Amino acid sequence: MNGVLKTERLTKTFGGLIAVDDVSLELQKGELLALIGPNGAGKSTCFNMLMGQLKATSGKVYLADEEITDLSPRQVWRKGVGRTFQITATYSSMTVIENVQMALLSHFGDILRFLPRAHLLHREEALKLLDLVGMADQADRHCAVLAYGDLKRIELAIALAHSPMLLLMDEPTAGMSPKERVDLMELTAKIVRDQGVSVLFTEHDMDVVFAHSHRIMVLNRGKLIAEGDAGEIRNNPLVQEVYLGGGTLFTSEVESHA
Amino acid sequence: MELFVAQIITGLANASSLFLVACGLSLIFGVTRIVNFAHGSLYMLGAYLGYTFMQVLPGALGFWSSILLAGVSVGVIGILVEMLVLRPVYKAPELFQLVATFGVILVIQDIALIVFGPEDLLGPRAPGLRGVFRVMGEPVPKYDIILLVITPIVALALWYLITQTRVGVLVRAATQDREMVSALGVNQAWLFTGVFGLGSALAGLGGALQLPKGGADLLMDFHILAPVFVVVVIGGMGSLPGAYLAAVIISVLNVFAVTYLPQSTLVLMFVVMIVVLTIRPYGLFGREEVAGEHGQVGEPERPIKPASPRVQLLTSVFILLLAMMPIYSASFSLVFTTDVLIFCLFAASLHFLLGLGGLVSFGHAAYYGGGAYVAALLVTHANTPMELAFLLAPLGAGIAALVIGWVCLRLTGVYFAMLTLAFAQLLWSLVFQWGEVTGGDDGIVNIWPSEWLKPTIVYYYLTLLFCVGGILLLRHIAHSPFGYALRAARDSKRQAESTGIDTRKIQLLAFGFAGFMGGLAGALFVFSKGSVFPNELEIARSFDALIVVFLGGVKTLAGGVAGGVFFKGIEDILLKFEYWRLVMGLLIIFVVVLAPEGIVGSLRKGAERLNLIKSKDM
Ligand SMILES: Nc1ncnc2c1ncn2[C@@H]1O[C@H](COP(=O)(O)OP(=O)(O)OP(=O)(O)O)[C@@H](O)[C@H]1O
Ligand SMILES: [Mg+2]
Numbered sequence: 001m002n003g004v005l006k007t008e009r010l011t012k013t014f015g016g017l018i019a020v021d022d023v024s025l026e027l028q029k030g031e032l033l034a035l036i037g038p039n040g041a042g043k044s045t046c047f048n049m050l051m052g053q054l055k056a057t058s059g060k061v062y063l064a065d066e067e068i069t070d071l072s073p074r075q076v077w078r079k080g081v082g083r084t085f086q087i088t089a090t091y092s093s094m095t096v097i098e099n100v101q102m103a104l105l106s107h108f109g110d111i112l113r114f115l116p117r118a119h120l121l122h123r124e125e126a127l128k129l130l131d132l133v134g135m136a137d138q139a140d141r142h143c144a145v146l147a148y149g150d151l152k153r154i155e156l157a158i159a160l161a162h163s164p165m166l167l168l169m170d171e172p173t174a175g176m177s178p179k180e181r182v183d184l185m186e187l188t189a190k191i192v193r194d195q196g197v198s199v200l201f202t203e204h205d206m207d208v209v210f211a212h213s214h215r216i217m218v219l220n221r222g223k224l225i226a227e228g229d230a231g232e233i234r235n236n237p238l239v240q241e242v243y244l245g246g247g248t249l250f251t252s253e254v255e256s257h258a
Numbered sequence: 259m260e261l262f263v264a265q266i267i268t269g270l271a272n273a274s275s276l277f278l279v280a281c282g283l284s285l286i287f288g289v290t291r292i293v294n295f296a297h298g299s300l301y302m303l304g305a306y307l308g309y310t311f312m313q314v315l316p317g318a319l320g321f322w323s324s325i326l327l328a329g330v331s332v333g334v335i336g337i338l339v340e341m342l343v344l345r346p347v348y349k350a351p352e353l354f355q356l357v358a359t360f361g362v363i364l365v366i367q368d369i370a371l372i373v374f375g376p377e378d379l380l381g382p383r384a385p386g387l388r389g390v391f392r393v394m395g396e397p398v399p400k401y402d403i404i405l406l407v408i409t410p411i412v413a414l415a416l417w418y419l420i421t422q423t424r425v426g427v428l429v430r431a432a433t434q435d436r437e438m439v440s441a442l443g444v445n446q447a448w449l450f451t452g453v454f455g456l457g458s459a460l461a462g463l464g465g466a467l468q469l470p471k472g473g474a475d476l477l478m479d480f481h482i483l484a485p486v487f488v489v490v491v492i493g494g495m496g497s498l499p500g501a502y503l504a505a506v507i508i509s510v511l512n513v514f515a516v517t518y519l520p521q522s523t524l525v526l527m528f529v530v531m532i533v534v535l536t537i538r539p540y541g542l543f544g545r546e547e548v549a550g551e552h553g554q555v556g557e558p559e560r561p562i563k564p565a566s567p568r569v570q571l572l573t574s575v576f577i578l579l580l581a582m583m584p585i586y587s588a589s590f591s592l593v594f595t596t597d598v599l600i601f602c603l604f605a606a607s608l609h610f611l612l613g614l615g616g617l618v619s620f621g622h623a624a625y626y627g628g629g630a631y632v633a634a635l636l637v638t639h640a641n642t643p644m645e646l647a648f649l650l651a652p653l654g655a656g657i658a659a660l661v662i663g664w665v666c667l668r669l670t671g672v673y674f675a676m677l678t679l680a681f682a683q684l685l686w687s688l689v690f691q692w693g694e695v696t697g698g699d700d701g702i703v704n705i706w707p708s709e710w711l712k713p714t715i716v717y718y719y720l721t722l723l724f725c726v727g728g729i730l731l732l733r734h735i736a737h738s739p740f741g742y743a744l745r746a747a748r749d750s751k752r753q754a755e756s757t758g759i760d761t762r763k764i765q766l767l768a769f770g771f772a773g774f775m776g777g778l779a780g781a782l783f784v785f786s787k788g789s790v791f792p793n794e795l796e797i798a799r800s801f802d803a804l805i806v807v808f809l810g811g812v813k814t815l816a817g818g819v820a821g822g823v824f825f826k827g828i829e830d831i832l833l834k835f836e837y838w839r840l841v842m843g844l845l846i847i848f849v850v851v852l853a854p855e856g857i858v859g860s861l862r863k864g865a866e867r868l869n870l871i872k873s874k875d876m
Contacts, residue, residue: 051756073756082757089753091746093559102746106758110739112767117564118742142561158757 003065004029004166004198005050010059012045012222019045021222022059027166032192032199034209037219038242043202044086046219047170050200051083052076063166082159083168086202088151090143090158097139099154100126103161129157133187148175153184160191167191169201173208181205185212210234218242264396265517269510271402272471274409275301275464277505279482280489281416281498282460288496289432289453292344292355293672295801296362297486298479300458303366304332304465305474306374309381312469318385329463336458340451346851348450357808358850360801363479364843370476372837378476381469401470408467413502416460420498429453480797484683488527491676492534494544503542524687528680532665535677539669559813564737577726584715592718593786594830599725600782602822605806606729607775609818612807614736615768616748617667620675621682622776622803624662627795628685629655629777630784634702635695644708644785651781652774658685659773663766679800686795701791705784721782728775729819735771736815744768809849811856820858 005027012020020042027033035043048054050061052073061069063079071079091099104122105111130136133153138146143154152172159167172188173181185208191197203209209216210230218226218239226236233239283297311324343358387404390397420426432449465474472478489508493500508527515523534542565573583595608622632654636642642650666677689696696702711717735741746754747761754761784790793799802825810821828845832838853860 053752053756074758074760077756077758085752089750089756091749091753093561093745093749094742095561098561098742102742102754102759103757105739105742111743111759111764113739114735115738117737118739119563119737121739144559155753158753161757 003027004031004063005200006062006065007050008060008062010046010049010061011057012042012049012054013057018222020049023219023222023224024059025217025224027198027200029165029198030192030196032189032201032212032214034213034216035200035202035219036204036206036209036216037202040221041219042222043219044170045222047083047168047200047202050076050168051081077162077164080162080165081168082162082164082166084152084155084159084170084172086170086174088148088155090151090154092144094143095140096135096143096146096154097123097126097130099143100129100157100161103158107162125161126157129160130154132160132191133157134183149173149177149180152176156184156188163195165197167197167199167201169199171202171204173203173205181208182211188212260394260396263394264398265513266510267393267398267406268402269513270409270506271399271405271509272513273502273505273509274405275468276482276485276489276509277409277502278412278460278464278467280486280493280505281413281501282457282464283486284490284493284496284498284501285429285460286454286457287490287672289429290344290348290450292359293675294454294457295356295359295483296339296366297457297461298481298483299363299366299370300332300336300461301465301482302370302474302476302479303335304328304462305381305469305472305478306370306379306465307331307462308466308469309379309474310374312382321382321385325463325466325469328466329459332462332465333455333459336461337451337455339458340454343847343851344454345447345451347854349854354808354812354850354854357805358847360805361843361846361850363801364839364846366843367476367479368837368840368843372840374474376476379474381471381473384470387470405467409502412463413498417498425452483797484680485527487676488531488680488683490541491673491680492531492541494541495672497541497543500541500543521691524691525684528684528687531677531680532684535669536665540673544673562736562815580722580726581719584718589714592714596718596721596782596786598823598826599721600779600786601802601806601826602819603725603728603782604776604779605803605810605822605825606732606818607772607779608803609807609810609812610732610736610775611768611772612804613812613815613817614741614748615744615765617765617769618675619769619772619800620679620804621662621797621800622678622772623795623797623799624678624682624685625655625659625773625776626780626783626803627689627790627792627799628658628773629780630790630794631689631696631702631780632777633781633784634705634790637705638702639695644706644711648707648781648785651784652777655777655780656770656774659776660766660770663769663773667762667765667769679797682795682800683797686792686797689795690792696792699792701789703789705790706788707785711785717786721786724778724782728778732775733815740764740767805846809846809857811858811860814856814858814862816858817856821856824857 003026007023007025010020010023011018023046035046037043045054049056052068052071052075056069060067063076063081066079068076068079091102094102098119101118101122104125105118108122110121127136127139130139133156135150135153135157138150143151152175156169156172169188173184176184188199188201189212192199213230215229216227216233217224218233220242225242226233226239228236279297279301283294286292286294308324308328311327312321315321315324339362343362344355347355347358384401384404387400390399391403420429428449485508489501489504492507493502493504507530511526511530512523515526580595584592604626607625608619611617611619629651633647633651636647636650637644662678662681666674666681669677690698692698706712707717711720743754743759743764746759747764751761780794783794806821806825807818809824810819811817828842832841835841849857855863
């Protein structure tokens with residue numbers, strides 16, 4: 001089989017709340033899979049269990065047939081998984097390019113070097129990554145002064161630094177203009193095509209989801225309730241109920257997160 | 259058995275002031291997030307004021323009114339301190355307010371000296387409670403029994419205030435979510451002031467209540483500080499029942515220790531603390547503190563760059579001037595410059611940890627004094643040649659830092675800071691109480707350098723070499739991948755960990771390295787003075803370094819060194835005056851209020867505003 005990521009009955013409880021309930025999913029090589037669901041459905045919690053930020057209450061996670069269930073984020077990253085966060089996590093005291101260089105320094109095992117000047121190392125590779133996400137012209141700007149959408153793109157460059165086989169993107173287009181969203185998703189599709197990366201992403205903008213994902217899974221109150229391509233999901237009565245109940249199927253909820 | 263009960267009663271009685279002071283501190287921290295280091299000073303004022311009132315007001319009624327009056331007066335003083343000193347700096351970067359409270363400590367110390375004189379005051383006995391009760395045949399002072407009763411009453415009153423009244427609801431809400439309180443339309447500024455006043459009043463009450471047992475003296479501010487922090491940490495920040503339980507545990511154990519193990523009294527409470535924190539990292543009743551990544555107040559820190567050619571040139575000229583100093587200046591200024599250089603290295607080592615790592619160590623004196631003691635002990639007890647002792651000292655300090663760091667880094671934020679302070683105090687009490695080996699209070703003397711290093715000029719060059727070398731090395735590492743990783747761990751632990759950076763390992767190594775450098779400064783110090791005393795390990799020494807780093811500017815690489823020169827220079831001038839603490843304290847408060855970015859940061863901003871230098875990317 002060529003499954004890149006597989007979860008078996010993944011579950012997470014917070015006290016009495018079952019945030020993720022018995023989720024089994026599989027992601028093929030080169031696939032762009034969207035995980036959607038209303039606010040609080042458990043999407044981010046899922047991501048956090050996949051990458052090791054949270055410990056699963058029960059269930060298993062496999063990366064290319066190797067179990068990674070209880071590994072730390074560091075170990076999961078070493079195995080070839082990159083991620084971006086719903087609330088961006090960047091190094092606010094550094095420049096844009098230094099943010100990417102940090103990931104490269106880690107990838108090339110340079111972290112424990114005390115003598116070379118860090119900002120001179122891996123600059124070329126970092127620039128290439130920034131170019132890929134369209135941030136090369138802002139490479140030397142201070143990260144703390146950038147717009148939120150730009151930070152999201154820096155995060156993507158960081159996540160791509162070690163050429164991962166799997167990319168987890170938690171609301172990658174939050175805080176972006178419609179045009180930027182399309183650009184970013186097209187870029188993601190291109191990365192999937194060119195590098196054979198598999199991508200699992202969450203997204204509130206349904207236009208983005210329907211236009212760019214190969215397959216969609218719908219999560220509601222921690223449970224997977226539907227799976228299929230854009231047409232199937234659009235016409236699935238269960239999904240319609242979940243979304244129309246909240247009245248938000250085709251409007252963006254993104255702003256509530258920025 | 260009888261003795262046992264009597265001792266428990268004494269312990270419970272002793273717990274009463276400790277509890278009052280500790281829960282005041284805890285309350286203030288819970289609401290305002292300010293670690294009020296001046297809390298010990300308020301306690302001291304409570305004792306002095308209580309004593310003064312008791313001289314005027316006669317009889318039992320006078321005695322108890324004096325205690326109450328002392329509490330109220332100190333509460334008012336606390337309110338003044340909050341309004342004049344702290345209000346202007348709430349918006350300053352996190353923990354910067356600390357420095358302001360250091361300033362307050364110094365000011366209060368001198369005011370107490372001026373007003374109440376240098377003699378220790380013997381506390382008056384409580385009228386009508388002079389004798390002892392017999393408890394199972396054992397004598398127990400009557401006053402102890404009264405304290406035993408009073409403390410739970412105060413605790414209950416506080417508990418009622420906090421859990422059952424509207425004010426209490428607000429205070430609790432503020433402890434958990436400050437934005438929510440302002441959303442409720444409550445004037446946050448007055449809530450802060452009120453809580454600060456209440457916390458201060460409790461400290462004052464504690465000071466006055468212990469008068470019949472302890473009296474009043476000018477050292478009690480620092481002496482209470484360590485136990486109070488220990489109690490707050492053991493009990494859990496912000497928890498009243500925790501503070502009470504911890505105060506009782508510490509006090510009762512202390513009474514037993516005095517009887518059975520007199521050498522261990524000071525060390526004991528730290529051992530208890532370490533044991534408790536190993537099992538419950540956030541104290542008995544504390545809740546985990548979720549360190550906010552986006553909680554950084556103030557302007558975000560700027561990217562660092564290696565020195566430009568112009569700065570490099572300036573630095574070289576400066577170092578050259580220092581190197582030629584023996585030619586153009588007298589030997590006493592060489593001695594002074596040696597002191598300054600050593601201090602700058604000490605401050606720079608803390609700045610490395612605090613500025614780059616975001617690791618606020620309250621107990622950095624442990625490594626400075628530790629290094630000095632390692633060298634002194636090696637020379638005294640093992641006849642180690644000076645050169646070898648000099649090299650082993652930083653190593654010893656570095657290893658100590660690794661061990662202490664390993665324990666402390668399990669915690670974050672204020673817990674981390676408190677724990678480092680407690681470890682420094684642990685070392686201090688070890689040195690203080692283990693007289694056979696360390697000389698205790700008398701210190702270790704006759705630790706001179708080898709013959710060839712003895713001349714002032716030669717030792718000056720040795721110091722210059724190691725201090726400038728050390729500071730340049732620290733700076734260089736700041737620009738290395740390791741230094742970047744240290745900043746990455748501080749900026750976003752989440753991102754660093756998800757890109758394979760072991761943040762805890764990085765921070766631990768940084769801790770060890772900073773300890774090593776602090777130890778190097780300590781070794782230079784001990785051989786330049788020829789002796790070392792426990793005060794090189796005490797809280798005040800750690801505070802010196804903290805003040806310097808904050809005043810110099812946490813967010814600027816040059817901050818530690820600039821602050822060091824400034825501080826030592828001013829201290830040198832001020833020490834000639836009788837009330838130098840007062841002036842120094844006021845000066846610190848002024849700098850904090852006027853230059854919240856630190857000296858270097860504020861100078862840079864000022865220059866940018868005047869367009870003297872180009873502001874990047876804003
Ligand atoms: N650390 C936590 N402790 C307790 N409850 C949590 C924790 N993290 C998440 N939850 C709860 O788990 C549920 C799922 O949260 P999650 O963040 O995974 O949702 P989501 O699908 O990512 O939503 P959103 O679209 O708003 O990002 C929510 O009810 C949330 O309140
Ligand atoms: Mg989410």
